[in-house]
Amino acid sequence: MLPPSIKTMLAALAQATDPKAHAAQLQRFGRALLERPDDAAALLAQTAESAAAARGDEERMSQLLGTALDEARMARENGQRRGALFIEGLETRLGELVASNALTLKGSLTVSGTWARAGLPSPAILAARQDAFTEAMEDGEDPVDLETLLDGLIGSLTREHGGNVSALHALFAEMLPTVPSEARRVLVRLAVARPQEIFAELGCAWLLDPDAEIRSGAVEGLSDRLAAGTAFPEMLARLTILRSWLADAALRDRLDGLVRMALRKGVAGPTKAPEHKLHRIVASLVDGSGAQSMAAAVQTRDTPSVAVMLLKQGFGVKDAYVLPCDSATEQRRILATLTDEIEAQDVPRAYMEQALGLALGEGLEAGLAPMPGLVDVAQSCGLDDLRPLSASVEATLALADPEGRVADLTVQARGRLITASQHWPDAYPVLESWFEDSDETLEALESAKSHATLTRNMWRVLEDRRAHWTALIARNALLLRAVGSDHAKEFIAVAAALKDGRDIKKTPVMKFICEQSIMVWLDRQDEPDGLFDAGSDMPPTASSMAPANWSMPDATAETAGELAKLLHPAGLTEPWLEGYLTGICTAPLFVTPSDWLTPLLHIVGPSLKAEKDLTRFVNLLMPRYNETLTRLRVPDENLIPIDIPLIPIWADGYLTAWEATKPSWPAKALGPKGKTIRKALEQATEGQIDPTVFQVTLPVWLRERFAEQKM
Template identity: 40%
Template sequence: MATKKPGPPRTSAPPPDTGHLFHEMQTEAARALAADPQNVQALAQEIASTPAGDEADEALCTLLTITLDQARMAQEGGQRSGKRCLDAVSHHLVDLSRKGLVTVGGNIAITRCYVRAGLPVPAGLAPGEQAILRETSSFLPGDETSPEAAFAKISESLLNDIGDDPSILHQAFAEILPGIPPDARSLLCKVAAANPDTRFEQLACAWLLDMSEQVRSGALEGLTDRLAAGRLSPRALGRLAVLRSWIVDEPVRQRVDALIRNAIRSGISQNRDTPPSHRIVRCVSSPIDGAGAQSLAIGLQKGRARAIAMVLLKQGFGVKDAYVVPCANAAEQRGLLQQVSALGGKGDVSLDYIQAALGFALAEGRKNAVYPAPGLADVAEACALTSLRPTQDASVQAMLSAYDPENALASLDPEERETLVAASEDWPPSYPMIGHWFEDNDDIFDGTDATSTAHAHALWTWLETRRDFWASIIARTALLLKDQGDPEAPSFAMTARAISQGDPLQRIPVMAAIVDQTLEARRAASFTIDEGMPDGVDEDIMALLMNLMAPPPQPARRPSSSKPARKGARRKPK
């Protein structure tokens, strides 16, 4: 089930025009804040202690979300500062919860921040069941005796608010479920999955890909109850047949297979030739960046309605994010597609390429025990990707075999191979993304002298341990360029082959470029934000940012003739 996202899709392209400066201000403020865990702890504590009945400060929640997101990316890149920040905040919140200082409203707000930052919510953060009952007793239905009846009554207003879009329902639950105690979480998912409303049926299918074992188990039990009650639809059966192979846990996959068999025995027919729910108007891809991230976008049309299916792939994680987002008109759709294709390269790709890239990403996720984003089920349905399955192997060799099924590269003579690898020296001008390929792991230079020679030696030694990583990025790029008809594709494929087969890295020009760019990035990072800046300027920037994040002031009423106009008070951050 897709997650509706505010604003532009998740790519590394900056927001357009006026939003760019504000986006950069938010990011820089969050990055500086993430370097000081004590301040992040204080920010999280302020939100966690939101009084009962009050709404958490939206500006503070936005700042915490961006800060957690920056720390997550730093941690994924091997920077210890990111892990220090996340660990410090997590331990502090759990300690507050243990002391009874996290309110229900504060817990919901903190949970939302973590979910939006793509992070698991700290275990032990949820308030106790007694605290939940105490704070929610005023609006829980007191005359209901069964969980099903209570859930139906509570969800009635929620369903009225979301309309026919189940993705909003998924987002609402995604930001609440991690903050509910495990047993209650499983029961809620079971009850929701069995609810007669068809939106809960789609939601339950998406929950089978959730990171939480309690959510997956509850959803599966609820779908089983749904089948027993004769309410499982052919559409749901079709979804289950597609996503069963995406499930990481073998016991869960076996239970889903049993559910599918029982559904077929009960007479539910699965339509394997379901046409796409939308017409596909364009497919584009970003280049693969230095972290192994790649954005895929599919333009969709249904009647006069427009939408975009977005998928974010990331090396080591597989399908990191996926969702279908509606567009107001054709111009907005073109603009969002352009944001992805404008990152460099030709942009346009075939749907066959997208399905192949997804197959490799799903296989990598299974290898690393990482579930794909639940929204992939929506993308697959919208584009009729009924045969989308993980490939048998996500290795460099498997990708090169897909690139070169005839094994023509191996038949080249040594001089031809060397020429193709040497051509990687000329890649950067034609492929700007390569200028951002570098390593940023803090472990690289541990224990080395501060000299440039020592740093270079340490980096070459480090890259020997990263052959598979860079060979994978380059092999993925070769597949992308081949689909786009780029004549340089064989150079990328042969370079990936040389790296993976143990050729000396210092004789591969693109690896020398990665070394130079890493050392340059390291030198740039050595200049901190405080150098050359007067004391207190960071606080001034933060105050300005918080003030900008506040909603605009309401238009002033025209003063009456008998009273002078009041002077405007300084606006406080909301």
């Protein structure tokens, strides 16, 4: 019997006729089941034992169980032990069902498909069943009988799904785990050896299967095709590409032998490849777990389709398949549905090849083959030259900045780009997913006894995860460069700095990740009266990294050299701070203290080890800010250092303020003159100083900007 909670979920899903509402409910229920393993086990038992459930009920049960498994898989991949325990618990329950003969043949196929659709290898225990079909496959001595059985199975599949390799592979993926391993190899070999070309394509896909028996059967079937004279030239071309995707060296050697034999028999590559037209390619930004989705609207001859890919950092190509379409209208509808689910960017073909190449390379480094559906995707999209690329951060940044323009910038210019990363959360909603929630994170935060140790522990976790975030930012840099975004340089600069060991506490976006990780943890606490109150002393992280309602503390008198001493550990000087404050006071739109103080603290704060020094630094800023306002109001006051060597330092401070408060500097308000001033400031930071600009033009412009500043 199903528990009441499962019945309620199934009833709600039956009533959710809108696809979006249905998907949202399904995800919510899947997450709820992850916290209720006993209910999930009861659902599994009902699914496994069911032999006569109504089709709709059976489908909803499989969807619900599959969604819970998918949530568990993602949790496991993200370092959460609860995901692994959930999957292990269900597989243990499945073993009990098999041992008690409660698993029906229909239930076995349903369970296998549910695991497969969740991106999990089907439980090996499913192959322990001995039904008539598997016994015939394993013990039958007459090849004709085996062929007859296979004809019946394959005939129904091909009639229903035509020539779509992805669909055929998906259906076999549900059925094969229920077959004993040796019979599985024989079945695959017989299927691949069938004369139609689609089975050669299926054999190539099976070469990427994680099951060694399936891979062996595929190689043997392809060899049988060669012996029978049914090895198509396209098959040879596909094998040549495929070998570079394989992590299994022994399998590569077998393929090389197969290719050499084909060449000796006179099987050459295709003389003319079919035309592949890519109407549109979209890709999401990389989320906090390292996942990225891509889709392409493809036209092969007169057949429209949509190729879908899922890449994940640390795993490579996690999923890939082709959805056939009956018409261009259906193709557009499918692509629109996919783009509604992701923060989609239109990307060129070259980017898709680069992203897939990086994922292939990363998978090989981890000893993981890509998903078999990538063969179908590569064929549909005409990616004949798809090869693994080095997935190192250095290699990714070289693709994102091939001319090294960001690397050639001055230290100050790169610093301004890094400071600008504080605005990424406002520009890219995907940053809502940029947080840590692994078991290591939970343990670190739960062990904290104060707000100070809470933050310190979180920084320690992030330092251990530096490589993850560096690679993730570099991959986003590559995407943004491909779409021509001005933010690409910022992502390149941040990734390069983190790679080179920059203090993560001095990197605004890492500050955001730190704060957001803490906030996510606080939100998930079961106890409302926990150790920390999210509304009291924790800064909000919904948009920028600045606390929204900070009031400036009262400042006592500054002693000579006191501020310079506090700036020194960060490598800054008073002229730099004067430039920064002048920039704040002359922005076209008024900058609130919280909006200019927070980025300044990102720069200076990490170098001030003592809490009292940080407090004192903040106390001294408002008087300096007020002094800057006074100088701007008085016509004869110097706004820019008189000493020429100090001008580059002052200009760098001004430009840092400009970048740190970019929303307050709309291009329309600045006009052509503003662009000219900006260029002069940038040149000054490199030592190219125009005396006329800094003695005459710039002071006038600064006072004009101050007078025209709008709230």
